[in-house]
Structures are given as structure tokens and as C-alpha cells.
Amino acid sequence: MLDPIRIMWIRQIKEYWRSKPRVIASIAQPTIFLMALGFGLGPVFQQAGGEDYVQSLTPGILGMALLFGSVFNGVSLLWDKQFGFLKESLVAPVPRISLLIGRSIGGATTAVFQGIVLIPVSYLIGFRLDSLLFIPLIILFMFLISFLFSLLGISMGAKLDDPEAFPLIINLVIVPIFFLSGALFPINNLPDAVTTIAKLNPLTYGVDGLRGTMIDGSDFGIVTDIGILLGITLVLLIISSHLFEKLET
Template identity: 35%
Template sequence: MSLFRIRSSLNTVYTLWLREMLRYKRSRSRIIGSLATPLFFLVIMGSALGSTMTMQSGRYIDYMAPGIIGMSILFASLMGGISIIWDREFGFLKEILVAPVNRFYTALGKAAGGVSTAMVQGTLLMFISGLIGIEYISIWRELLCIPIMFLMGLGFIGLGITLASRIESHEGFQMMMTFITFPTIMTSTAFYPMKDLPGWLSIPVRLNPLTYGVEALRWMLLDASDVPIVLSLTVITAFALTMMGIGSWAFDRAGDQ
């Protein structure tokens, strides 16, 4: 690949990333909602369930915090896929697909924007929850959560791009997103420990990539996890690479239709 093509590809990725970030920055309601809803879950559900559940490793609200952060990453990343549908309806997607740039870099730019917004939301949520009384191990362990958020976001934005490349309408995408997100959250360890689950439920929980993302965050923030950290990092890395590959392929095929 020539130097000109490399620069052109990188400019494409940067331009699409910057466009997504500016769109996110200008949508104050989206920023407020993306933080208020998870904090509501954390404070209300954490306090209510914490009064009825006994955790050996500490308070239930502390245990729940990494799960809420993981839930926020999941929602934000999947929502990044809907920008493809918006761009298709307004004709912007057609314009960028006819550009003399490999479509992989176009998909990468869209993914970079979606992952960045998810990481911003997850990081803000992590620090705000620390300010309201969630007890984390240390600030350094919190910073190490950022690469984990990146891997989680990359995997789920890949899934979002795949869905958006195959679905034509906002309504269809949102219905499919609801169909995916709630089962994914409820069959993870976001709200309850893996060791306390009945046998039949432990199977989907162990097959769920969100479980390993949440457990990696929980190990970093609380120094407690039901899954070895090496296994968690391996699974979310493999999930991120796989879904980005599938998402790029689906995006490329959508451009040919």
C-alpha cells in the first residue's frame, strides 16, 4: 500500500471518528441520559437489593457497580450502530462508500467513534460512582479499566455494525437491540455472582461475552472475580476481533446492495 493510500485511509478513520464524537458532544440529552439511567439503577437497585442480599466480599452496591458500567458499555456500543441507519437514510453513507478507500477503514472509523463514546460514558460513570460512595481498590486500577472498556466496546460495536448493516429501519434496529441487550444483561454476572446460579443458568452465563467483560472490570475495581483475569481478557479480546471482522464483512456487503 502506497503512502498516499495509507494517509487517505487514516484520514477516513479520523474524519468518521471525529464526526461521531462531535455528534455525541452536541447531544446533551444523550450524555445526561447515558449517565443518569445507569446511576439510577446503581443507587436504587443497589440500595434495595443490598438490603436483602449478603455478599461475602463486601457491599452489594459495590459488587453491582462494575456490572452497571458493563451495561452502559453494552448499550452505548450497540447504539453506535444506529448511526449507520441514519447515514443511510440521509444519503451520507452512499457518499462515503463511493470514496476510493477500502470499506474496512470506513467501518473502522464508525467503530472508533462508537467505541470512544462508549468509553467516555463508562469512564465517567466509573468516576462518578466512586464519588458517590462506591469503594474501589485504587485510582490506578480504575485507569486499567479503560483498555478493558475499549475491548468490550469494540466487540459490541462490531455487533451493532453487523445488525445495522442488515436492518433497514430505526424501529427494526431498536427492536432487535432490545431483544439482544436485556437477555445479554440478565444472563451475565452484572447483578449476581456466577457461583450462586442454578446449573441450567450457568451455561448461558459462561457463554456470554458480557460476563467476562464485567468480571474483568470487577477484578480491576474490587479485586474479586468469579473468573480468572487472564481468561476474561482472552475472551473479550477474541470477541472484539471476531465481531469487528464480522462487522466489517457485513458493512462491506451492505455497500454492494
């Protein structure tokens, strides 16, 4: 089972690096968000007597980069359907779940790379980590977020057949996930109904975990964040595996 996982993992990474515009865009987009919002809204928050917005914003933009970078992993599944590579993979005498896990790990790895690049960029606009000792935990949260949403992208890719429709549909899903995660603003001051919805959002716990490890700003607790992310990932892995098994060869 390990060989198919390794093969799919390497293939996903090679596919990412083969497209230079994709690499540049995946790093440039969160950097632009971070600089625009950090420089634009940071002074406003300080004048209003609030906390350092750049410190609070950076983990949220990092979560955004991981979300967008991993969930669009599903579009590669659609192109594999179009060009027949998926059929060749599915007829191979290996468990399909190993192909699923390999794809997800590959998508998560490239998303984590984007996140790692974003951290030193954030230093240029004034962000500072509370402690370098938490870097392993930061990377753990980055991987958990990326793996979870890579599974989500693959699950949606397994149900769709049109690569051009995928970005439109996935945006309808991930944009609310992003804005209701507390990435740009705290969820505690929102109306009760919206706060309840936000607490059902898996990215909320990812962003909270990043804040807890990067600036000691967790609302739910790091252990709680890890537990919820692992639980949701397990459920999504079961669902994704079922959808993957139903793909026709």
C-alpha cells in the same frame, strides 16, 4: 487507512455531543440504576450476611452503561442510510474496513466517556476502587467491551433498513446479554444450563474483568478475560467487515 478511521472517529464523537438529550440520558440511566439498586438492595444483602452489594454492583452497572452506550452506535448507520451519507462514504476510494473501524472506535470512545463519568458518581453511594493503579486496566476493559458491542450494533445496523425497528430488535439481543452477564448477581449459583449460557456471553468476561480490576473480584482471571474479549472482537470484526462490504452503494 488511518485518515478515514480518524475522520469517522471524530464524526461519531461530534454526532454524540451534538445531541444534548442523548448525552444526559446516557449518563443518567446507569446512574439511576446504580442508585436505585445500590440503595434498594444493598441493605437487604447486608442483612442476609452477604458482601457489600454496592461494591459488586458498580462494575456490573458500568458494564451495562458500556453495553447500551456502544451497541446503539448501530442506529447512526441506519440514519446515514436514510439520508445518503453512507452512500457518499462507501463510494470514497478508501477501504471499507477503515470506515467500520472508525465508526466502532468513535462509538467506543463515547461509551467509555459515559463509564468514566459513572465511576465518581458511584463514590457518592459508597463504592471504592481497590487501587488507583488499576485505572489503566479498567479503561482497557471499558474500551474492549465498548468496541466489541459497537461492532455488534453496526453489524445489526448493516442488516436492517428501518431505524425505528432497530431499538426493538437490539433490545431483544442486549437485554438477555445484560442479565446473563453476572452484572446484577453472581452466575456461579445459577442452574448449570444457565451458567453454561452465561459463560458463552462476551459481556460476562467484560464484567468479570471490571470486577477484577476495580474490586479484585475476578472469577476467571484478568488475562483470560482480556484474551476472550480480544478473540470474540476479532471474530466479530471479520463478520462486521463482511457485512459492511456487502452494503450497496
